[in-house]
Amino acid sequence: MERILVINPGSTSTKIAVYEDETPLFVKTINHSKEELAPFKEPFDQYEYRRDLVLRTMEENGVTRDTLTAVVSRGGLLPPVRSGAYEINDDMIWQLHYRPENEHASNLGAPIAKSIADELGLKAYVYDPVTVDEMTPIAKVAGLPEMRRKSLGHPLNMRAIAHKYAKDSHTEYEKLTLIVAHLGGGITISLHQNGRMIDLISDEEGPFSPERTGGLPTFQTLKLAAESGRSFKELYNYVKKQGGLMGHLGTNDGREVERRIAEGDEHAALIYEAMAHNISKHIGALATVVHGKVDAILVTGGVAHSRMITDWITQRVSFIAPVHVYAGENEMESLATGVLRVLRGQEQARTFTKVEDL
Known part of the structure; x- marks a missing residue:
């Protein structure tokens, strides 16, 4: 029996859990107010605060450290990596501290996990970081030589759901061709073949979502950017947080949109169905990559709670x-079951090597 500590630091929360094999002993989300985080200038300054919080929460829920067999964390913003598990090593800690792809609280997960594991003589892992990149060379070609398509999405949940479907279907993930659509605050859609995510439509080029614009008409976008007088950061936040349902309807809550539709709001109905229309269109686009030979289409994420x-x-x-x-x-x-496959010998953890020039 394996007992796994799971750590998932986010911008405004820390999620903590302990799993005994596939069964959660507890799962907690600790929210952090602006006031609590105000003393910390950079995300890495929160290291001791979050580490102490993890240990205290574990003890409050009746789990002692010496009963753990492994520790796993959400992967931070590493350079592009393969899918699956990586054992946390000094190269990874250096990368997340000094040369991450971007600053984010998730970069704290690996250092905290390794610190706790080292004290107990255990191994610590990350699993399916956000930067998993297994796209084929042809899939990365963009319309300008200065640019390339990037694999930035929700690989942790998408691959976990693909594995779950394979188990439910009594087959192996590596033998399936799947399209997985993750519908959350951002929407990403991935194509899985022979155990790899060979193509992915990211939230910057795909369908609009509750908060994000998705792909936009290029010439209109250039005109808006040129005439707006806004900085890159302002425009970035605009398309990331003020697009999609938020931009059209002033809310990112699908339940609120469905309430309006039930009350006869035709504009809300148009926008909501347009989001589904766009998601479907991009699912269809990925199907063409494998000549339409798809075993199943899997829909996941928070928005998938909407039957409509x-x-x-x-x-x-x-x-x-x-x-x-x-x-x-x-x-x-997803983190717990991923590491369980490693501990059971069903997968082998990879070794990360730092990249100094990003």
Whole structure:
């Protein structure tokens, strides 16, 4: 029996769990107010604060450190990596501290996990970081030589759901061709073949979502950027936080949108169905990469709780392959089950080597 400590630091919260094999002993989300985080100038300054919080929460829930067999954390913003598990080493800690792809609280997860594991003589891991990149060379080509398409999405949840579907279907993930759509605050859609994510439509080029614009008409975008007088950071926050449902309807809450639709709001109905229309269109685009030979289409993420959205998607794409809905994000379970496969010898953890020039 394995007992795994799971750590998931976010910008305004820290999620902590302990799993005994596939069973959670506890799962806690600790929210951090602006006032609590105000004394810390940089995310890495929060290291001791968050580490103490992890240990205290574990003890408060009746789990002592000496009963653990492994520790796993959400992967931070590493350079592009392969999918699966990486044992946390000094190179990874250096990378996240001094040369991350971007600053984010998730970069703290690996240092905290390794510190706790080292004290106990255990191994610590990250699993399916956000920067998993297994796209084929042809999939990375963009319309300008100065640019390339990037694999930035929700690999942790998408691959976990793909593994879950494989288990439910009594087959192996490596033998399936799947399209997985993660519907959250941002929406990303991935194509899985022979155990790899060979293509991915990111939230900067795909369908609009509750908060993000997704892909935009290029010439109109250039005109807006040129005439707005806004900085890059201002424009970035605009397309990341003020687009999609938020931009059109002033809310990112699908339940509120569905309430308006039920009350006869035709504009809300148009925008909401347009989101499903766009999701479906991009699912179809990925199907062409494998000549339409798809075993299943999996829909996951928080927005997948909406039967209205999933029904609209199913109506549009079920001619490609059967559609299965796995609502929710399941990050903590995904981290625990990923490392369980390593501990059981079903997967082998990779070794990370630092990259000094990004």
